[in-house]
Amino acid sequence: MADSPLSPHHASQFTTTSNLQRIFVAMSLPFIVNFATWNVCGLSDIDKQHTAGFDSERYGLDIVALQETKVRNFSETILQNHYKLFMFEQTTSVHGGLGFIISKRFIPYICSWTQISDRLVYLELKLPAKTANKPPCHVRIVNCYSPTLPRSIKNPAIIE
Secondary structure, eight states, rough: OOOOOSSGGGGGGGGHHHHHHHHHHHHOTTOOOEEEEEOSSSSOHHHHHHHHHHHHHHHHEEEEEEOOOEEEOOOOOOOSSSEEEEEESSSSSSSSOOEEEEOOGGGEEEEEEEEEETEEEEEEEEOOOOHHHOOOEEEEEEEEEEOOOHHHOGGGGGGG
8 A cells, every 4th residue: 555645654755845735735635625715915916816826726725715805896707727716896995805716626516606795705516416316515605804803893883
């Protein structure tokens, strides 16, 4: 039996970031879905959007929930690496903003997305079953951006 990437034989390989990335990607088997959240500190620049897509691909991420996009209008974009970027409308401020980056392998399974408020959105996916006699798996991914406690105390209305 071959050594697993995490066996003691491979322990010395954990010394570099490059090796860690390779091990992470090797562990991302087809039935594993890799999620992440990311405070992007602004995503209005087109080049930064494409960089975010390439970074998501490099780290083997399938679905990334984005916060602080700082984009006012809704947009749906296919990035250069064929990942899909959703950025949701902001009506009260340009300091927040939510979005998702979806890998090309999950784009076909997107059913819908819903924006509840400037601070709450969700994405719904319908993943096919592994066998024909099983129902599909319905997944809802919620992305929220909460105000910090000091800001909430000063302005309680932003919580609503």
